[in-house]
Amino acid sequence: MSGRIYSKPVAFILMSVLVIAVGTLVTMVIPMLTPQMHPRLEALRVYSPLEMAGKDVYQREGCNNCHTQTVRPLRTEVMRYGEYSKAGEFAFDRPHLWGSKRTGPDLARVGLKYPDMWHYMHFEDPQSIEPQSNMPSYAFLTGNPLDQTSVEGRMKAQGLAYSEAEIAELEGKTEMDALVAYMLYLGHAVPPVVESAEAGEVTMEELGDHEALEHAGEETFEHQCSACHGKTGEGVIGPSLRDKVWLGVEGDIDDKVIFAIITNGTQPGLEYAGRPAKGGMPPFGNALTQKQIWELIAYIRMIQK
Amino acid sequence: MDDYRYDNQTVNGFILSAIFWGVIGIVAGLWISVQMWLPSWNVAPYFTFGRLRVFHTNVLAVGLGIGAIFGITYYIVMRLTRVPLFLPKLARFHLYLFNVAMVLVALSLLAGMNQSVEYAELEWPLDVGVVILWVIFAIVVFGTIIKRKEDQMYISLWYVIASIVAVAILYIVNNLAVPADLFKSYQVFAGVNSANVAWWYGHNVVGFLLTTPILAMFYYFLPKSTGIPIYSHRLSIISFWSVVFAYLWTGAHHLVYTPVPDWIQTLAIIFTIFLIAPSWGSVVNGYYTVGSDWSAMRTNYLTKFFLWGITFYGLQTIQGPSQGLRTVSQLIHYTDWVPGHVHMGTMGWVTMTVCASIYYVVPKIYKTEIYSIKVANTHFWLVLIGQLMFSITMWITGIQQGAMWKAVNPDGTLKYTFMETLVPNYPYWQMRTVSGLIFTVGMLFFIYNVLMTMHQGKQRMAGAGV
Numbered sequence: 001m002s003g004r005i006y007s008k009p010v011a012f013i014l015m016s017v018l019v020i021a022v023g024t025l026v027t028m029v030i031p032m033l034t035p036q037m038h039p040r041l042e043a044l045r046v047y048s049p050l051e052m053a054g055k056d057v058y059q060r061e062g063c064n065n066c067h068t069q070t071v072r073p074l075r076t077e078v079m080r081y082g083e084y085s086k087a088g089e090f091a092f093d094r095p096h097l098w099g100s101k102r103t104g105p106d107l108a109r110v111g112l113k114y115p116d117m118w119h120y121m122h123f124e125d126p127q128s129i130e131p132q133s134n135m136p137s138y139a140f141l142t143g144n145p146l147d148q149t150s151v152e153g154r155m156k157a158q159g160l161a162y163s164e165a166e167i168a169e170l171e172g173k174t175e176m177d178a179l180v181a182y183m184l185y186l187g188h189a190v191p192p193v194v195e196s197a198e199a200g201e202v203t204m205e206e207l208g209d210h211e212a213l214e215h216a217g218e219e220t221f222e223h224q225c226s227a228c229h230g231k232t233g234e235g236v237i238g239p240s241l242r243d244k245v246w247l248g249v250e251g252d253i254d255d256k257v258i259f260a261i262i263t264n265g266t267q268p269g270l271e272y273a274g275r276p277a278k279g280g281m282p283p284f285g286n287a288l289t290q291k292q293i294w295e296l297i298a299y300i301r302m303i304q305k
Numbered sequence: 306m307d308d309y310r311y312d313n314q315t316v317n318g319f320i321l322s323a324i325f326w327g328v329i330g331i332v333a334g335l336w337i338s339v340q341m342w343l344p345s346w347n348v349a350p351y352f353t354f355g356r357l358r359v360f361h362t363n364v365l366a367v368g369l370g371i372g373a374i375f376g377i378t379y380y381i382v383m384r385l386t387r388v389p390l391f392l393p394k395l396a397r398f399h400l401y402l403f404n405v406a407m408v409l410v411a412l413s414l415l416a417g418m419n420q421s422v423e424y425a426e427l428e429w430p431l432d433v434g435v436v437i438l439w440v441i442f443a444i445v446v447f448g449t450i451i452k453r454k455e456d457q458m459y460i461s462l463w464y465v466i467a468s469i470v471a472v473a474i475l476y477i478v479n480n481l482a483v484p485a486d487l488f489k490s491y492q493v494f495a496g497v498n499s500a501n502v503a504w505w506y507g508h509n510v511v512g513f514l515l516t517t518p519i520l521a522m523f524y525y526f527l528p529k530s531t532g533i534p535i536y537s538h539r540l541s542i543i544s545f546w547s548v549v550f551a552y553l554w555t556g557a558h559h560l561v562y563t564p565v566p567d568w569i570q571t572l573a574i575i576f577t578i579f580l581i582a583p584s585w586g587s588v589v590n591g592y593y594t595v596g597s598d599w600s601a602m603r604t605n606y607l608t609k610f611f612l613w614g615i616t617f618y619g620l621q622t623i624q625g626p627s628q629g630l631r632t633v634s635q636l637i638h639y640t641d642w643v644p645g646h647v648h649m650g651t652m653g654w655v656t657m658t659v660c661a662s663i664y665y666v667v668p669k670i671y672k673t674e675i676y677s678i679k680v681a682n683t684h685f686w687l688v689l690i691g692q693l694m695f696s697i698t699m700w701i702t703g704i705q706q707g708a709m710w711k712a713v714n715p716d717g718t719l720k721y722t723f724m725e726t727l728v729p730n731y732p733y734w735q736m737r738t739v740s741g742l743i744f745t746v747g748m749l750f751f752i753y754n755v756l757m758t759m760h761q762g763k764q765r766m767a768g769a770g771v
Contacts (some may be wrong), residue, residue, distance in 0.1 A: 006457055007458060012463070013447070016467045020470065023552070023555075026554070027505065027554050037494075059419055059421040061353065062353075062359055062417075063355055072638075077710075080719055086564060087565075087566075091495055093493075093496050093499065094492045095420065095422050100423060100559065101639055101644070105723045114400075133344070133724065134341060134344045134727070135344060138349065139349070145308055150485075153485050154489065157491055215565075224722070265458045267588055285718075286719055287718065
């Protein structure tokens with residue numbers, strides 16, 4: 001690399017372009033020409049205009065500065081967030097929104113986790129659900145109506161299919177509705193992995209002192225459950241736990257079934273004691289020990305009395 | 306007229322612009338650092354964290370960083386070619402256009418016009434503006450180099466040329482988008498492919514804006530201020546070509562454990578490790594240069610800025626490749642470790658080298674001495690302490706965060722909820738605000754020193770009846 005090139009600027013510029021081009025070609029341009037960079041899962045649904053408008057709000061507000069949208073194939077990550085991200089889940093994201101920082105949790109599977117009410121309350125006032133959260137309030141989105149013409153133009157610019165009816169449905173919808181719809185869309189293309197619903201080796205009887213169980217259960221309930229089921233299980237976003245209505249059907253169920261519901265959540269497709277789940281509750285099997293779940297059941301049984 | 310011979314007014318204008326945008330960007334940085342632990346400091350809709358963070362990164366990288374690079378590169382290029390700028394009026398127009406663009410950059414980001422590609426947030430009309438600015442820069446610099454009176458191009462010019470070429474390619478490709486209206490566009494790349502393009506861009510734009518143009522300054526101003534020639538010409542040749550070659554392979558180390566094909570990630574990791582060698586080529590060259598006469602550390606106050614700057618470059622280019630390794634990435638990726646890493650580069654390497662270059666240039670332009678070496682030394686120690694506190698605090702909390710995310714109970718369930726892993730960050734985030742304040746005070750000393758030097762120069766010129 002010695003010689004005349006250092007006194008020949010044009011040759012030097014060309015040489016620089018060449019040297020830069022090699023890595024660019026191998027790692028970026030050539031892969032782009034192969035199908036491996038353009039995968040699409042069959043289950044991946046095109047954004048509806050409302051969901052797409054929500055994605056635009058997500059981008060405008062820079063949500064990706066604090067939230068990632070890619071679950072790494074690491075054991076604890078899958079336990080915390082759900083199944084790891086597949087290449088074919090992002091075919092309609094221009095650009096990708098994977099992010100690079102998790103000040104808040106990953107959102108790749110958030111759609112399977114909470115019902116819409118949870119999101120409305122959380123965007124309105126995050127601290128009402130998580131008192132120590134540092135997330136800003138996005139209450140102002142409620143005051144911003146969607147503009148049908150603009151949303152339609154944006155669908156067209158991305159070449160996304162939509163119907164006139166879907167555009168008409170935007171009437172009266174706000175940016176808040178759109179953002180919540182986008183949240184519920186996230187993660188739909190990959191079915192959740194269901195943990196074994198076996199109550200396992202531990203049983204409530206083996207755990208001994210019932211009063212201690214109830215007491216411990218109350219504490220776990222306050223941290224993990226009260227945001228949705230109310231401070232004492234009276235029901236807010238999620239249903240009341242004080243009655244004997246389970247999954248919308250009157251009539252009590254066995255402790256073991258409650259154990260299974262807490263472990264796996266109520267994702268659509270699951271069925272407990274002949275009652276189909278309709279969604280809304282995330283699985284807690286990875287976040288709670290079997291003992292903690294039994295404690296919760298002891299507490300729930302107590303408040304039902 | 307001397308003013309025309311070496312177009313100092315344009316250089317000076319860029320330096321003042323860089324300082325102005327630097328203040329705005331640093332204030333935004335302090336603001337978002339408070340928002341991290343005090344959410345009530347979010348003022349919706351314009352001043353929430355999500356909008357202010359991109360405002361902070363863009364105003365500092367483009368306003369302070371590129372502003373200083375434009376000005377100081379013009380200064381260096383004129384001296385190394387021994388001719389005035391090619392088309393000096395175009396260069397002056399460049400200065401005005403730069404500031405107009407910066408106003409629009411700042412306003413549009415606060416308004417939420419954001420492409421959501423990291424370090425390429427600007428919407429398409431501003432992308433067009435950036436390309437025009439870059440083309441003007443290329444015309445002036447290449448034109449000046451072509452009509453030069455000095456046959457051999459010095460090291461700094463190589464880095465300048467490579468930076469201009471690389472950034473042009475990166476910026477244009479990554480920003481290819483379909484506009485939906487004046488304020489919104491969608492990238493032509495989607496999903497996995499978009500991520501691969503975005504980090505090919507994201508990594509290299511940092512490389513060719515915050516590394517190579519700064520190395521151009523380092524290679525010019527270190528020998529200038531110490532009076533010692535660069536230790537090894539051959540080493541700088543090897544460093545240069547291998548840095549420019551290897552950089553472009555490494556973008557996917559930002560995508561470790563994502564759905565981007567494994568082979569691209571692995572290739573990126575390998576080249577990232579390789580990059581340690583040429584990066585350290587420049588570090589070693591810097592050390593050996595001053596090593597031939599260490600008294601320069603004492604006799605010239607600028608030496609320590611350059612040597613500490615290149616030291617942080619060295620640490621940065623060791624830490625960066627380590628972070629690329631899968632085992633390390635597992636733990637620290639997505640945590641606050643990463644801002645700690647980035648700020649060692651920006652607050653340590655870039656700002657120190659740029660400030661020292663400005664300290665060198667301003668007295669030359671105003672034909673005077675630096676206003677106060679004492680103030681410059683105070684500036685040095687404050688930014689050094691502020692930056693170290695910032696980075697070390699973030700490394701600690703980043704490791705803690707990563708470890709808590711991975712922690713499991715004896716029965717295999719997760720030990721902490723997400724909230725339980727967030728709350729322990731608060732004291733560290735508060736600490737970061739404090740270190741940011743210390744750094745800011747240091748920068749105020751710098752600005753005061755520069756402005757007083759200019760004032761002193763003007764007075765002397767007036768006194769001399771010029």
